[in-house]
Amino acid sequence: MYKTTSSLLIALVTFLIVSCRSEPETENPDATIEEKVSEHWISLFNGKNLDGWTPKIRGYNLGDNLHNTFRVEDGAIKVVYDGYDGKFNDAFGHLFYKTPFSNYRLRLQYRFTGDQIEDGSGWATKNSGVMIHCQDPKEMAKDQSFPLSIEVQMLGGITQGESRPTANLCTPGTNVVIDGKLITEHCTNSTSKTYYDEQ
Incomplete structure (x- = not known):
């Protein structure tokens, strides 16, 4: 699940998930986590179409x-605003995968590629994310902007030399506890470092 908050095209080249579960006792206890899960990855995106994914705008x-x-182009999921005629109208969108994890x-x-749509919010420039542990889209109100969720916020750098880290934690409609402290x-x-241009 990820949200789109600007006109920027977001290319998800690979989209894989792995369940974290107990491994058989026969596994090498010294193996890295990558080695332990390498055979258990599940691809969520087939590289051809949006089968298994449902939009909610x-x-x-x-x-x-x-x-x-x-849409899917060149083997990637893309978020494109070329049909909006410059009128975004807060049409925040999310793409939900069929299987909950x-x-x-x-x-x-x-x-991120391209430019911000003309009437897009300034805070939304090069701003997207993956909404994890989120509300079922069937329970969302028609005019609801974001699902109740924990978000891995993905940002792109805007001004060279100005820090804008990515993979931030955002909590639309929720709160979290980190190290025993309630974060509101x-x-x-x-x-993380800042990634500029189309990195």
Whole structure:
């Protein structure tokens, strides 16, 4: 699940998930986590179409893919606003996968390309995310902007030299506990580096 908050095209080149479960006792206890899960990855995206994925765009019914916002091109899921005629109208969108997961690792690649749509919110420039542990889209109100969720916020750098870390924690409609402390701020920044342009 990920949200789109700007006109930027987001290319999810790979979208894989792995369940984190107890491994058989015969496994090498010294193996890295990558070695332990390498044979258990499940691809969530087939590289051809959006089979298994359902869009939910604010103001529209579940399954309505307004202006073909979510599409597959060149083996990647893309979020494109070329059909909006410059009028975004807060049409925040999310793409939900058919299978719920509760204990997993998620691996994906993404990048931002293109320019912000004319009437898009300034905070939404090069701003997207993966909404994990989120509300069932069938329970979302038609005009609801974001699902109740824990978000891995993906950001791109805007101004060279100005820090803008990615993989931040955002909590639309929720709160979290970190190290025994209740966190009520909407977003908590990570310590990642900043990625500029179309990295």
